[in-house]
Amino acid sequence: MQITITRPDDWHLHLRDGEALAAVLPHTARQFGRAIVMPNLKPPVTTVELAAAYRDRILAALPAGMAFEPLMTLYLTDNMQPAEITRAAASGFVKAVKLYPAGATTNSDAGLTDIRKADATLAEMERVGLPLLVHGEVTDPAVDLFDREKVFIDTVLLPLTQRFPKLKVVMEHITTKDAAEFVASSAANVAATITAHHLLYNRNAIFQGGVRPHWYCLPVLKRETHREALVAAAISGNPKFFLGTDSAPHARGAKEAACGCAGCYTAYAAIELYAEAFENAGALDQLEAFASFNGPDWYGLPRNADTVTLVKETWTVPASYPYVSTDDIVPLRAGESLSWKMR
Numbered sequence: 544m545q546i547t548i549t550r551p552d553d554w555h556l557h558l559r560d561g562e563a564l565a566a567v568l569p570h571t572a573r574q575f576g577r578a579i580v581m582p583n584l585k586p587p588v589t590t591v592e593l594a595a596a597y598r599d600r601i602l603a604a605l606p607a608g609m610a611f612e613p614l615m616t617l618y619l620t621d622n623m624q625p626a627e628i629t630r631a632a633a634s635g636f637v638k639a640v641k642l643y644p645a646g647a648t649t650n651s652d653a654g655l656t657d658i659r660k661a662d663a664t665l666a667e668m669e670r671v672g673l674p675l676l677v678h679g680e681v682t683d684p685a686v687d688l689f690d691r692e693k694v695f696i697d698t699v700l701l702p703l704t705q706r707f708p709k710l711k712v713v714m715e716h717i718t719t720k721d722a723a724e725f726v727a728s729s730a731a732n733v734a735a736t737i738t739a740h741h742l743l744y745n746r747n748a749i750f751q752g753g754v755r756p757h758w759y760c761l762p763v764l765k766r767e768t769h770r771e772a773l774v775a776a777a778i779s780g781n782p783k784f785f786l787g788t789d790s791a792p793h794a795r796g797a798k799e800a801a802c803g804c805a806g807c808y809t810a811y812a813a814i815e816l817y818a819e820a821f822e823n824a825g826a827l828d829q830l831e832a833f834a835s836f837n838g839p840d841w842y843g844l845p846r847n848a849d850t851v852t853l854v855k856e857t858w859t860v861p862a863s864y865p866y867v868s869t870d871d872i873v874p875l876r877a878g879e880s881l882s883w884k885m886r
């Protein structure tokens with residue numbers, strides 16, 4: 544059995560920089576036509592100028608003969624001025640601005656400390672039509688880790704969409720039924736990305752027979768009822784839900800540690816993992832809309848013109864891939880088998 548679909552895009556991706564960028568980029572470029580590239584480098588990508596330089600480094604790292612278009616994002620800080628938004632919109636290659644609540648996730652120290660501080664910047668984004676991408680978790684240590692997405696919706700996102708009703712917003716890597724319902728019931732300018740790992744796994748995966756650092760990401764995997772709600776949203780055909788892998792590479796040593804980093808490395812077989820999730824749900828016919836149509840349609844970009852073919856074929860995921868000179872990277876599902884393979 545095989546399926547052929549319009550070439551997909553990845554609407555939420557971490558490519559890192561330097562050696563790591565060179566190691567992971569071919570995995571993404573093999574499958575996806577474009578990707579929304581996250582700006583949480585050290586230091587973060589906060590200006591159009593930094594985004595242009597990062598884009599050049601990505602294109603320089605692309606192996607000869609591979610076609611791939613990086614869609615750049617800016618990292619929203621307390622200090623970003625509305626003029627940077629005007630420049631970003633005029634640049635043509637900056638497609639969105641990313642909101643990390645300060646301290647919420649990997650490299651988010653420079654993130655926003657209070658959404659109100661960004662009001663003038665958000666107003667300009669609403670005016671020029673530049674989307675806001677949100678890591679939707681509160682950082683209050685008093686809020687239970689598993690409730691942080693829901694509390695973010697209630698205390699930050701809902702008021703934000705009311706204050707800026709025309710602002711284009713993507714709630715990134717949603718993990719709960721609450722988020723799926725919030726997005727579905729919001730206006731058409733509010734959308735969401737969903738990762739393959741949140742469609743395939745619930746939180747038991749993190750503790751299967753012992754602690755499993757390669758299944759630890761943020762927002763953390765949730766209970767089964769939430770996974771089921773995410774699958775229902777992804778296969779629903781609702782154009783507000785689209786593919787965003789949140790493939791977040793970290794060296795093995797940074798994951799297999801006393802305080803391991805958050806992030807799952809899935810880019811090596813992203814579309815195969817999604818195909819498995821859609822097949823499990825009996826909805827392979829919905830994969831193309833989710834992976835290849837809904838994202839470009841929402842962003843106002845053309846759909847890709849070429850196709851990819853996935854073959855039902857069992858193969859074993861390598862134990863690791865080369866990453867940086869000092870360490871390798873362990874992909875999600877290392878050593879296990881996958882049932883789909885891109886030709």
Ligand SMILES: NC(=O)N[C@@H](CC(=O)O)C(=O)O
Nearest residue numbers: 557648649760761791805806
């Ligand atoms: N998802 C993750 O667990 N980690 C991401 C950051 C993020 O997307 O929140 C990373 O950059 O490593």
Ligand SMILES: [Zn+2]
Nearest residue numbers: 648678761762
């Ligand atoms: Zn995030």
Ligand SMILES: [Zn+2]
Nearest residue numbers: 557581789791
């Ligand atoms: Zn991410």
